[in-house]
Amino acid sequence: MIPEKAKNYLEAFPTIEIIDILKTSFINKKNFSEIMYLKESEIYWALELKYLDFDDVFLIVIQDITEKKEKEQNQKNFLNDISHEIKTPLTNIKGYLIALEEANQEDKKNFFNIVNHNVIKIENILHDFLKISKLEEHQLSNNSFFTSEELEKELIFLLSYIIEKKSVEFTITKNIKLFLPKNEIISILKNLIENSIIYNENSIPKVNLSIKINDSFYIFELKDNGIGIPESEKEKIFQRFYRIEKSRNRNLGGTGLGLTIVKTLIEKLNGTITLKSNVDQGTTFTIILPYSYKV
Incomplete structure (x- = not known):
C-alpha cells in the first residue's frame, strides 16, 4: 500500500510520466534515478528517488537541467x-x-x-x-572610452585587404564618443562590414556606418548596396553556417559563422539587431545597445 505521505507527492506532480514512476517505486519500494524530458512543458528533469527503509519513506530529488x-x-x-x-x-x-x-x-x-x-x-x-x-564561456571586456574616428581607423586596418581589393567606399559618422566594450564592438562591426563587402557585386561597393545616441541607447545603422537578402531567408541568416541562396555557390569565402558571432555578442551586450533588405538593392542592419554612462 502507498504510504500516506506519498499520496501528497502524487498530487503535487500532475505529469503522468512522473506519477507512473512514483507509483511503481512506492509500491515496490525501489530506488529510481533517471533524466526525463517532459514534452508538455518542454523541460528536462533529473529525477532521483531514494527509499529510506528505516522510516519507510522516499526522499525525492528533482533538478531542472533544461539549460x-x-x-x-x-x-x-x-x-x-x-x-x-x-x-x-x-x-x-x-x-x-x-x-x-x-x-x-x-x-x-x-x-x-x-x-x-x-x-x-x-x-x-x-x-x-x-x-x-x-x-x-567568457565575460565581456570592460567598457572603455573611444571615438568613432578611432573605430574607423581600426576597422579599416582590419579590413584593409578587402577594402583595397574591391575599391570600397566606406564612410562613418564623425565626432561620436562611445563608452562600450571596444573589442566586442569592433568584432560586431567587422563581421557585418566584411559581409557587406563580400556579398556585393557592384564595381564600387558602398558601406555607410551611421552612429547615433539618444537618451538611453547607442544606435548603429550599417547600410550597403550589396546583393540583398530575400524575405524568405531573413529569419535564417543568424543561424550557424547559413549562407543566403544567391551567394551559396559563388565561392565568396565566408564561413557562415560571422553573423552568429554578431548575434551572440549583441545578446551578451543586452542589445538587439534588426535588418531591412531587398534583393539587389542592399541591406541595412540596425543595432541598438544600451549604455550605462552618458558621454
Whole structure:
C-alpha cells in the first residue's frame, strides 16, 4: 500500500510520466534515478528517488537541467555542423593533391591555388568556431572610452585587404564618443562590414556606418548596396553556417559563422539587431545597445 505521505507527492506532480514512476517505486519500494524530458512543458528533469527503509519513506530529488541539456545539444549540433563544413574543403584538397601527380605546370599552379584556398577556408572555420566557443564561456571586456574616428581607423586596418581589393567606399559618422566594450564592438562591426563587402557585386561597393545616441541607447545603422537578402531567408541568416541562396555557390569565402558571432555578442551586450533588405538593392542592419554612462 502507498504510504500516506506519498499520496501528497502524487498530487503535487500532475505529469503522468512522473506519477507512473512514483507509483511503481512506492509500491515496490525501489530506488529510481533517471533524466526525463517532459514534452508538455518542454523541460528536462533529473529525477532521483531514494527509499529510506528505516522510516519507510522516499526522499525525492528533482533538478531542472533544461539549460544544461540544451547547451549539450547545441554543442553536439555545432560539432556536427563543423564536421559537415570541413568535409567539403578536405575532400577538395585530397582530390587536387592526387591530381597534381599527372598535371602539367600550368594546371599545377591552379591546383595549388585551389588547395591553398581550401586550407584558408578550414582555418577560418576553425577560427570562428573557437571564437564562438570562447564567447559562450567568457565575460565581456570592460567598457572603455573611444571615438568613432578611432573605430574607423581600426576597422579599416582590419579590413584593409578587402577594402583595397574591391575599391570600397566606406564612410562613418564623425565626432561620436562611445563608452562600450571596444573589442566586442569592433568584432560586431567587422563581421557585418566584411559581409557587406563580400556579398556585393557592384564595381564600387558602398558601406555607410551611421552612429547615433539618444537618451538611453547607442544606435548603429550599417547600410550597403550589396546583393540583398530575400524575405524568405531573413529569419535564417543568424543561424550557424547559413549562407543566403544567391551567394551559396559563388565561392565568396565566408564561413557562415560571422553573423552568429554578431548575434551572440549583441545578446551578451543586452542589445538587439534588426535588418531591412531587398534583393539587389542592399541591406541595412540596425543595432541598438544600451549604455550605462552618458558621454
